[in-house]
Each structure stands twice: as C-alpha cells, then as structure tokens.
Amino acid sequence: MALADIRQRPGVLLGAAILLHVVLISAQVNTVSGLPVLQVVTFGSFAEVQRGTMAIVDGVRNFWSGYVALRQVHAENDALKHELQTLQVRLQQEHAEAQRTDNLRQLLELRERANLETTAADVIAAAASPEFRTVTIDKGTNEGLATDMAVISPAGVVGRVILPARRASKVQLLIDRNAAAGAMIERTRVQGVVEGFGDGTLRMEYVPGSSDVKPGDLVVTSGIDGIYPKGFVIGTIEQVGAGSGGYHQITVRPAVDFTRLEEVLVVRTLAASHQLPEGGE
Amino acid sequence: MRIVGAGVAILVALALQTTLAGLVIRGTAAIDLVLIVVVYIALKAGPVPGLAAGTVAGLIQDALSNPILGIGGLAKTMVGFLAGVLATQFILTGPLPRLVLLVMATVVHAAIFMGLYVLLDLRQFPNPVPSVIGQALGNGFVGVVTFQLIEWLPGFVDRRRAGRFLKR
Numbered sequence A: 001m002a003l004a005d006i007r008q009r010p011g012v013l014l015g016a017a018i019l020l021h022v023v024l025i026s027a028q029v030n031t032v033s034g035l036p037v038l039q040v041v042t043f044g045s046f047a048e049v050q051r052g053t054m055a056i057v058d059g060v061r062n063f064w065s066g067y068v069a070l071r072q073v074h075a076e077n078d079a080l081k082h083e084l085q086t087l088q089v090r091l092q093q094e095h096a097e098a099q100r101t102d103n104l105r106q107l108l109e110l111r112e113r114a115n116l117e118t119t120a121a122d123v124i125a126a127a128a129s130p131e132f133r134t135v136t137i138d139k140g141t142n143e144g145l146a147t148d149m150a151v152i153s154p155a156g157v158v159g160r161v162i163l164p165a166r167r168a169s170k171v172q173l174l175i176d177r178n179a180a181a182g183a184m185i186e187r188t189r190v191q192g193v194v195e196g197f198g199d200g201t202l203r204m205e206y207v208p209g210s211s212d213v214k215p216g217d218l219v220v221t222s223g224i225d226g227i228y229p230k231g232f233v234i235g236t237i238e239q240v241g242a243g244s245g246g247y248h249q250i251t252v253r254p255a256v257d258f259t260r261l262e263e264v265l266v267v268r269t270l271a272a273s274h275q276l277p278e279g280g281e
Numbered sequence B: 001m002r003i004v005g006a007g008v009a010i011l012v013a014l015a016l017q018t019t020l021a022g023l024v025i026r027g028t029a030a031i032d033l034v035l036i037v038v039v040y041i042a043l044k045a046g047p048v049p050g051l052a053a054g055t056v057a058g059l060i061q062d063a064l065s066n067p068i069l070g071i072g073g074l075a076k077t078m079v080g081f082l083a084g085v086l087a088t089q090f091i092l093t094g095p096l097p098r099l100v101l102l103v104m105a106t107v108v109h110a111a112i113f114m115g116l117y118v119l120l121d122l123r124q125f126p127n128p129v130p131s132v133i134g135q136a137l138g139n140g141f142v143g144v145v146t147f148q149l150i151e152w153l154p155g156f157v158d159r160r161r162a163g164r165f166l167k168r
Helices: A002-007 A010-028 A037-068 A070-114 B002-019 B033-045 B047-065 B071-089 B095-119 B128-167
Strands: A118-126 A134-137 A150-153 A156-164 A169-173 A180-185 A191-196 A202-205 A218-221 A233-242 A248-254 A263-267
Touching: A010 B047, A010 B071, A037 A070, A070 A118, A070 A150, A070 A263, A134 A156, A180 A233, A202 A233, B002 B033, B002 B047, B033 B047, B033 B071, B033 B095, B033 B128, B047 B071, B071 B095, B095 B128
Parallel strands: A156 A233
Antiparallel strands: A118 A134, A118 A263, A134 A169, A150 A156, A150 A263, A156 A169, A180 A191, A180 A218, A191 A202, A202 A248, A218 A233, A233 A248
8 A cells, every 4th residue: 555655656756766876876985085975965964954953042042042031131130239239338338337447546546645534435416406516425424424524536626515314415516606615726825715606617716916826727725614625626727807806806617527427535534634745636 | 477577677688788798889889788678667667667677777787887886776767767757648659759768768877877977076988979879879779679579579479379270
C-alpha cells in the first residue's frame, strides 16, 4: 500500500534519488582545500542553521532583555532608588555624626582650655515665638543647672540659663532684646555693655566717644556682670558711629552662628571661672 | 516478475558492456548498453521504474568503472525518469521517435555526467561534442534495433511455432 503511494509520487522519488546521489558524490569528492565536499557542505549548512538559530535566540534574548525584562528592571530600579535614598539618609546621618563629633571635640577642647566646671548640653528646641530669642537644652536641674549660668560654645558666648527645669532648660540667647553682657574691646580694653538688638546683631553701649574703636575689633566678655566668665568672645565690631550722650554707637556681629547651634557648654560655677588668656577662644 | 526481468536486463547489459568495452564508433565513443536498457525500461514501465532502474544500473556501473560513485547513477536516474515521463506523455512506439528519445537521453546523460565531473574539477572532457554525438547516434541505432528485436522476437517465435503446427 505504501509502495503504491510512493509510486504515485514520482517527483518525490526523483528528489530522494537525486539527494541520495548528491550525498554519495559529496562524500567522495574533496574541495580545493582538500576536505570532503560532504563534510564541507554539511558543516556549512549546519553552520548556517546554527547561525539562524543563534540569530533567533539572540533576537528573543534581546527582545526579552530589552522589553519583557523591563518589568524586572523597573522593579530593580525602584529597589535601587529606595536603596539610594536609604544610603543618602545614612550619609547625612554619618555626616551629621561627624559634625557632631567635631563639635563635641571643640567643646572638649574649650572645656579643657577654660578650665571651667561645665556641663555639655544639646540644643533640642528653638523659641516658640519669634519675639524671643531662646533655645531649649537637654540638661536641667538634675545635672546641676541653675538660673543665670552662662552658656558658651567653641565660637563664643551663647547666652544664659533663664529657666531651668529638671531635665531641660531654657537659654536666653545673647541676641535677645532683653539680653546683655559685660564686654570689652580686646585691643584697647575699653569696657562697655553688649545688648541684643533683636535683629540678630548686638549693640555695644556705653563706650566713650573718645575711645579708640574701629570696625574689626574683637569684643570679649569682661566678667563684671557675674554671669559670663571673662575673656570669652562675643563678636566683632562691624560698624562704629556717633551715638548720643558722647558714646559710640557700635554694632557688633556675633561670633556665634545662632542658627546652627547644636551643642553648648553650661558653666555651672561662675566662681570657677578664670580669666582666659588674652585673645580668647 | 517484471522487476526480475529488468534486473536481468541490467545485468546482461553490464556484462556485455564490460566484455565489449571495445565497441567504438569511429574510435571516439563507446555505446552505453546500460543506458539503452534503462531507457527501454522507462519506455515500457514509466518514470518510477525508469528512475529505479537508472539508479541501480548507474550505481553498479559507477562501482565497476567510475572513480566517483554516484555521478553515473545520478545521470542515469535523471535519464530514466525523464524517459519514463516522455513515454507517458507521447506515443513512442515507432523506430524514429525511439531514436530521437535515445539520442536525447544520451545527450542529457552526457551533459549531466560530464558536467558534474567538470564542475567538481575531477576530470576534463576536451572537445566532447563529437564523442557525445557519436555515442548518441550509436546508442540510438543499437537501441532502436534492440528494441525492435526484443519486441519482434516473441511474435516471430510464436509465428514459427504456429507455422510448424499448421504444416503438420
């Protein structure tokens, strides 16, 4: 039956016979390079098949990696973004920690240099009202803090404790309208009183108009107010003008950047304060 | 039965071809008895038997004489198939059509055979046309005569037997 079917298709038989002969001939004939034609043709044909297969595989792979796998890339991108945000936060934390360490190191140096009995404290809050220039620190009566204790920082005078609680205290900054400190001009030793002006600057009052004062002079605490130890930097004279009553009108730029106040030292005993070396810090 | 007869015819042709290899027309071409047998089988049985006969006969002939097995087989396969196709399409019972068919078959066979050898750079055939023409004419003449004898002989024998029977 099958033989009869094949005989009804002479073209198929002819093709098979031709193929048989071609294969047979190719197995015996060598190419110019000396290799059998069958081997060369078979290898060449199969190489083309391999090339085609590889092209298809590459196409599918490229399509997959370029389009389908983008869903995974999207998820990976989200994960990387989240990781980047986490790392950025961690970097900021590390940076803040380093800054805090640096600040603490400066405080420690200040404490050793001033030879004062002090308590380190962190600024934990600012004033609730813009009319008052105060901050809140995290130390209170539990740590021995009391009213009118001076608060200083490595940069200079910060203010004084005005409201100690058990575990926190309110500190009046020197730039507050109601703050004042005994001061003197370091270069000429002329004394006066530094008061807060409310706009972030200070005014040095009661400096005689005949005294030698010029912008750039350093203003330090005089110690006569019984609150601030003598010799701590208050600021630099920014402007000198003619005031009323024979006094200079002196504007002082604070040495402390009150907007970046983080760690401070509270001088617990004024009796322990000493005169610092001339010049300061 | 017909397959056996075809096989026998091929074997006889091969035997004669190998023993009468000196059959030369004008010293240029030998008559291809195997090709004649293949064409005859194709004429009588059609393209498929012609194809099969060409394949078998050509491969055996290649094995016996040609350096490359398959080239002669391929040529005779094509010739057997084409002759069978022509035989099914045209009336090829007269001597002249058969002569033409044999000439054409020889030319096609020579073209494929020589063409493959030249194409594969295995052998050169300088000035092949005269030898091909001579072989074609020889194959045609021998083939036509043989075909006529084969077809006339059984009838002749029967008539002789019938004549003897009537004389008695």
